[in-house]
Amino acid sequence: MIKEKKGEQIRKLMVTFACSVTLFVIISVGIIQVTFFDQAYLLGQIEKTKYSELVLAEAAQNFRKENTEESEFSEVVATALSPSFVEEALRPFIQHTYEETNYELRDSNEVSEKIAQTVATIATKKQLTIDKEEKNKIETMIFIYMYHFQSALGDRYLTIFIENIVSARKIVVPLFYICLGLLAFWLVYLYRLINKTPFSFLRYGMFILGTTGSMFCVLAGLLYIQDVLHNIAFHSQATLQLMTHYVQDLLMYPAIIGGILLSCAVLFGGGSKLLQKRQNKKWLKTGSSTLKKA
Structure with a gap:
């Protein structure tokens, strides 16, 4: 007896x-669903941290350290891009990566053209003439800036991060329903x-x-x-x-x-x-x- x-x-x-462990797994999967698996969560973090501003500030700082060209357009190159320009590139890139559809982040040529346009606009406003020597300097500075901009943006890391999340989703979602059934059985x-x-x-x-x-x-x-x-x-x-x-x-x-x-x-x-x-x-x-x- x-x-x-x-x-x-x-x-x-x-x-x-067994009920406790199963409930723990169910809630954990729920947390993952509303954070990792939700692209809005990552986009929200980008807005909260002002990621675009951080990227531009880091790129400009590293550019100033490395740039050896003596030009009155050096600061124009360092500050040519705006946070909104970076955000407009990042948002669709993250959305398409989550949805596993083909989309390429703005390529270096598009960004370089944007910087060159800004330099040309400033030169026109100040009535400055850009000769061949100055043009070569500007091209060199844009090349240096682009390297630091791409490094600061971290798009490769974000791609790997999101791709791992998308892969995990195929396993985690069925696990949620399995655990839900198990919890009902144990109760x-x-x-x-x-x-x-x-x-x-x-x-x-x-x-x-x-x-x-x-x-x-x-x-x-x-x-x-x-x-x-x-x-x-x-x-x-x-x-x-x-x-x-x-x-x-x-x-x-x-x-x-x-x-x-x-x-x-x-x-x-x-x-x-x-x-x-x-x-x-x-x-x-x-x-x-x-x-x-x-």
């Missing part, structure tokens, strides 16, 4: 833990194992939510301490700042969800105790009335 009770308790604990099985009373179900619900919430809090803490971007070599400080902000924002999800689940676990625990007290009072009343009749 004692062995049977112990076996039953072990089964209950195992099923409760039905747990309901059959426990005493079919509301306070018992709430008590086990408290354990499930508490365990899952703790797992999310631990995960958020570990990822924060580990510094997941530490071992990735970014060639661009602008890209590093974008991805740092991206990860920090992402870590808020497991931390907040963990807190919500733990709060719900406390409510479930309090509710189960109240229901148990009411049930005990009913039993005492029915027991005393039975004794009186006897």
